[in-house]
Amino acid sequence: MNRFQFRTEMIRSELEDIVGQHFVSVDESDKLVYSTDWSWMPQMWLDRGQPLPTPDYIVHPESAEQIAEIMDIANKYRIPVVPWGGGSGTQGGALPLFGGILVDTKRMDKIIEIDEVSLKVTAQAGINGEQLEWALHEKGLMLPHYAAASRCATLGGYLAPRGTGTISTKYGKAEDMVLNMQVVLPTGEIIRTAPVPQHAAGPDWPRLFLGAEGTFGIITEATMQLDYLPEARLLRAVLFDDLSKALEAGRRIMTRRLHPFVIRLYDPESTRSQVKKVLGLDYEGAYMVMGFDGDPDIAALEEQKALAICTELGGQDVGREPGETWWEHRYDFYYPPLSLHLPWMYGTTETVTTYDKIEPLYWAVKRAVEEGFPQWNIRFIAHFSHWFHWGVMCYSRFIIEEPPADAQEALQLHNRVWQAAMQAVIDNGGMINEHHGIGVKLGRYMRQQYGDAWPFMLRLKKMIDPNGIMNPGKVGFGF
Amino acid sequence: MSLDNAVLTTDNCRYCLMCRHVCPVGHVTRLETLTPHGWGLLISSVQRGLATWTDSAVDKLYSCADCGTCQSHCVTDQPLPAAIAEARADVAAAGLAPAHVVALNQTIERWGNPYREQEPEAVSGTGDVALFVGDEALYLWPDGLQAALSLLRAAGIDPVLIGAGRNSGYIPSSLGFPETARRLAAANLADLQASQATMLLTLNPGDAYVFGTLYSERLGIDFPANVELKEVTALLAERLAAGDLKLRRGAGGPPYAYIDPAHTSRMAGRDAAPRQLLAAVMPAPGRELFWRRERTHPAGSTSLRFANPMIAEHLTYARLGDARAAGAQVLICEDAGTLNVLASLAPRFGLTIQGLYELLAEQLEGTQGN
């Protein structure tokens, strides 16, 4: 036995002492499966027959206390701890790039309390989103974070990268629904944030854990605000021949005190390709779905007002059915082979900005991608799906159907396309991401994104995680 | 299913996470490897030379319950369970299947079933309607079979019994022995032909799935086009609605729940009939389990009870826990395999297991002809 094997066995038995033998795996097939999340890079790598870095240990704790003890071990041996929820992240946030202890939170899946008076649920962070939703439905309630990933993601995974769901336009991002959280810090302390988020007892430090993607600790429990299931959901589609007018219609709806739960505007290229392929709707122009929910009379009135705005801007009301089709099939886009799939190359270069900048930003990214890589027959598609009072998110994607076969060459090209898109985003006042997070893919843009504030964030990281054990290589915090 | 199709399916599933929330094995083990995506990635990685069929990888391959819930929740209908069975067949052909599974297949080859060293019974005669008895109803829960026959007779049907004591073919097919499965399928269909029936009844959704889908999808054997396939519960519910079956309402009792049997998700809409029948005899509505209807989880009775008894037992515990959480004291089902596994552990949960057919037969009022 060499000294590495000795150390490996030592750590393994210490982990087993904490969670039990059955909940620590060093099995090769488990390591393989946990070596990739839902990001293109590792998936492509495996697709081309290349092995990936794997975790040394896959651990399934059942409590915050067990995670605290795991942190102690990681600090003692100076090895990474990588939180893993559903592994559905698209930015490589859960990749065990440097081995170490991968903490799968899925055993922590209990619903602790459903409060039907204040409309809140307290649950452990490893609970599956859809299973939580079903449990809430039994009581006529919903957690209005309707992410396309809810079938695969966990509650902790909703919060860690600041996710946004399909009905965010009315109900907000996942982070807007959090009342409080329990977090295990990298130092092993278990802390709880204040019971409610809106108060004046000092700075809003709990938000540090939202968007930290596991680099500041592991969220083990969260209390989330709920809503009653709406009495009605009215959906409708409008077709615009001009994307610019459609964007303006969305802006007016949002700023004139109407409250759609969804506005989803597909650009003409997306309408022609994705909408046709998945929904079977054959339209030219920009297809926009809008939805109003709640009291049927109020919803109908708001819908009528929104429709008037659209018509005034040249939008053609194509009726309820194409809107309802989208709602019923809104997740179908993610089922292979309907979804983007290997051996293709693709990336979601989504961004968010204010209304005054959104259109130039869209065109700048589109140009940077399409004009930068014509030799690869690159395609650029986009939709605008999360609308705020001040601006909108642009969910843009590039697709190359015949990328280089060689894994390394493919990765280099992928990075070049991303670089072109992100530079256009930054130059045009966009954020490098709205809801998928930074992970490993976008880390290199954090300094540029934050400028003078970045060293402050690095100091924060050092203070919270002095030994740098938490999810190294992510969110731009280096290794 | 051809190997090419299996490759295509696992290539689709390897990076898809869209049905993991309904996978019972993923749910009880919480292990990413034991989810549809995990199995897809494992199989496709072996095909790409990134993994080999070590003992532990084979053990993982044999941990899927072959319950079909993934496929029935798949928008693009990927036949992942069949692809997993295909991968198991490759492994078995290479001599790498687990020893206990190989031994089980030998038992099935010899006796036609894994439960009793006894030859299957001959077809009981001829008639318009045949009932596939199989092995579980005969050996694991015989009272249910007798009760189902009483109910059918009360509804004016006296079926010819076929395949009594013989597995449908599901178990060997699921465990990677398609040839054994083919032989059983051929024998069962020969029985059906000998019975001259134009309707084949099954006692549970699993058998209906095997005759209606598995034979053609996995074994390349077509179910006769001139024979109507129906579950006993569906037929009884029809007869009840038509007034041809009379059931008395029972007296009050402890809170109960109906547990949807394994393979329910494979038979869209089949969950209604048992509930209609129960509604006719029970004095109060039942509780509903969390994992119910099209998202039901098997109770550990599928091929998994042989392939990986430990995970199968986890599933049994999970279902009993589900029933207790729903406040039920009595758990009702018509499927012999489900009843059998639940009964062994139910006392630990303070639960009573009750066969649906027996419960209905006790409430028979009288008979009425066709």
Ligand SMILES: Cc1cc2nc3c(=O)[nH]c(=O)nc-3n(C[C@H](O)[C@H](O)[C@H](O)COP(=O)(O)OP(=O)(O)OC[C@H]3O[C@@H](n4cnc5c(N)ncnc54)[C@H](O)[C@@H]3O)c2cc1C
């Ligand atoms: C089909 C599909 C559709 C998607 N649609 C959406 C969508 O509509 N909206 C959206 O916002 N995203 C979407 N995503 C992206 C992604 O699924 C989400 O970000 C999701 O919320 C991640 O959850 P997870 O549990 O899978 O996290 P993981 O992928 O396991 O982890 C994501 C990151 O969070 C960290 N992390 C996980 N759990 C914890 C925890 N308890 N504490 C601290 N850190 C943790 C990980 O280390 C990693 O950095 C989609 C992904 C897929 C595959």
Ligand code: SF4
């Ligand atoms: S069966 Fe369908 S939903 Fe499930 S993993 Fe495969 S492709 Fe995805």
Ligand code: SF4
């Ligand atoms: S057949 Fe059942 S156990 Fe197997 S992958 Fe599908 S859902 Fe999971």
